[in-house]
Amino acid sequence: MSLPPVREQFLLISALGANPMELTNTLCRAASESRCAVTSSRLTRHGEYSALVLQISGSWDALARLESGLPQIAKRNSFTISVIRSAPLEPRPQSLPYVAYVNAIYRPDILNELCQFFVDHKIDLENITCDTYQAPQTGSTMLTATITVTLPAGTQISWLRDQFLDFADALNLDALIEPWRPQNP
Incomplete structure (x- = not known):
């Protein structure tokens, strides 16, 4: 009996904070400690705040571990964080x-x-x-x-x-x- 292919899972994290280096370092370290990988990121500065968007990949349990720890990280570091699960974008070979x-x-x-x-x-x-x-x-x-x-x-x-x-x-x-x-x- 063959198993269906496992679809890669992603966690999309959107974070706002005053210190761009602390914001990026803290969230990337948390991903690494949860055995997840940062697959893409964007950081922009807007006035005195920075916006960071991270796409994180990993096994379902690693993503769950990271996801459950994010509220504490946000509170401890005065970040605002929003998280959502995502699937990979479907290929569009003719586009x-x-x-x-x-x-x-x-x-x-x-x-x-x-x-x-x-x-x-x-x-x-x-x-x-x-x-x-x-x-x-x-x-x-x-x-x-x-x-x-x-x-x-x-x-x-x-x-x-x-x-x-x-x-x-x-x-x-x-x-x-x-x-x-x-x-x-």
């Missing part, structure tokens, strides 16, 4: 990764408009980075966004590119969409 780059004078609705464009075209959002800064020449508040998306199989790329550029022109955004390329080592 195409693309990146949209946007620069514009800041308006509060730009990010929402960009997301709505991709929702309307049934395009999956993979990653988004958005920052504001003061333009040194004019003092204007500027927005820069990098949005990684996955185009579904069968998407007519030239048509989508034209749609995106028309959309950006209508909102007075300096924008570009191109295939995703791996970063140089």
